[in-house]
Amino acid sequence: xxxxxxxxxxxxxxxxxxxxxxxxxxxxxxxxxxxxxxxxxxxxxxxxxxxxxxxxxxxxxxxxxxxxxxxxxxxxxxxxxxxxxxxxxxxxxxxxxxxxxxxxxxxxxxxxxxxxxxxxxxxxxxxxxxxxxxxxxxxxxxxxxxxxxxxxxxxxxxxxxxxxxxxxxxxxxxxxxxxxxxxxxxxxxxxxxxxxxxxxxxxxxxxxxxxxxxxxxxxxxxxxxxxxxxxxxxxxxxxxxxxxxxxxxxxxxxxxxxxxxxxxxx
Numbered sequence: 001x002x003x004x005x006x007x008x009x010x011x012x013x014x015x016x017x018x019x020x021x022x023x024x025x026x027x028x029x030x031x032x033x034x035x036x037x038x039x040x041x042x043x044x045x046x047x048x049x050x051x052x053x054x055x056x057x058x059x060x061x062x063x064x065x066x067x068x069x070x071x072x073x074x075x076x077x078x079x080x081x082x083x084x085x086x087x088x089x090x091x092x093x094x095x096x097x098x099x100x101x102x103x104x105x106x107x108x109x110x111x112x113x114x115x116x117x118x119x120x121x122x123x124x125x126x127x128x129x130x131x132x133x134x135x136x137x138x139x140x141x142x143x144x145x146x147x148x149x150x151x152x153x154x155x156x157x158x159x160x161x162x163x164x165x166x167x168x169x170x171x172x173x174x175x176x177x178x179x180x181x182x183x184x185x186x187x188x189x190x191x192x193x194x195x196x197x198x199x200x201x202x203x204x205x206x207x208x209x210x211x212x213x214x215x216x217x218x219x220x221x222x223x224x225x226x227x228x229x230x231x232x233x234x235x236x237x238x239x240x241x242x243x244x245x246x247x248x249x250x251x252x253x254x255x256x257x258x259x260x261x262x263x264x265x266x
Contacts, residue, residue, distance in 0.1 A: 002264050003242065004034040004255055005235050007078070007102060007151065007193060007225020012051040013039040016229040021063055026231035027071060032238070034072040034255060036100050038225070042080030043088050044107065047115050053096055074256060076100035078151060079144075082107055083136070086143035093146035100256040102191065102225075103147030105156075108136040113159040121161045130156050130167055134175040141182045148259055149223050150183055152193035152205035166201075169209035180214050189221025189254055189261065190214055192244055194237035195228075204237070208244060215249045221261050223254050242266050 005027055010020040020037065027035045037060065042048035064073040077096075079089060081103040093101060106112060109132065111120035121129050133156040141150070154176075157167040169176060183190060193205040206214075214222075224241035228234040245253060245266055252263035 002033045002253075002266075003031060003235070003238055004036075004224065004253065005032050005226050005228070005238050006036040006074070006076070006100065006223040006255075007038050007191060007227045008035055008234060009039055009078075009227070009229045010037060012056050013229070014048055015040070018230055020059055022231045023228065023234055024063055024067060024071065024073065026234040028067065030235035032071060032235050034074065036074040036076035036225075036256070038076040038078040038100070038102050040078050040080070041092065042106060043082065043085035044080070044110075044112060047112055048080065057096075074099045076102065076256075078102040078104055079147060080104055080106045081140040081144040081147065082110065083139040083143040084110055089144050090146055099258055101147045101259065102149055102151040103140065103144060104151035105133065105137045105140060105153070108133045108156070113156060117159050117161065121159070126160060126162045126165070127171065129160065131172055131175060134172055134179060138175065138179050138182065141179060141186065141188075147188060148256055148261070149189040149191045149221060149254075151191050151225070152195070152227065153179065153190060154207065154210060155193070155205045157201070158196075158199050167207070169207060169213065176210060177213065177217070180210075180217050180219065184214075184217055184219050189219065189223065191223045191225050192241040193225055193227050194241055195226065197237050198233060204241060204244065208248065211244060211248045220250075220252070221254045222250055
């Protein structure tokens, strides 16, 4: 069975200490056919230094060749999308030969949801904070052009400060639909990010309701990623994500070559 984990971080990301080879070997041990390394590039340099690609690319290339008979390794990146930095983001993504680009919203209104948690959430109701997040996400889709899938698009709930941080599609359906329609119209996709199982929600980002709505609206491009930062989390719940795809009506999972989607039957 073909299985691909398309969201993996290594020690080239600020929030991981894991050597790239350790992550790769873990993926092989867990039966992955293909993986994408997607180390962070966010443009608020206060928090996220850019990976050193002069060092990164030789390591990546050597490991891809070394293990080519066991697994296919894709050169990816996770770019933190913020409309404030759109020009820099659009310029950056053409600097390197990425096969795959995740666009993610780690911040809203220039406030990082992790580092600036109190600044972003305090003084807002849950409805206000979550709706604002999706509104900013929509602006990012309009201004940041060079991404292939939108990552963990409802993960604002991970950092909520409310008694109940849950996020229901029906409460934000108008703005979420607006985002999904724009993603589809621009030829982009979304990911099923399984890290929610490690962050206390016992589920994925996005939820099944959002995934089904994406498919109903005509969405076809879909990937699955563990968002792992440690070898033990690589491939976490990837088969579960594939089951979700089938339940939502998808017949194919996407892989990427030169930022072009290819479709593999699931």
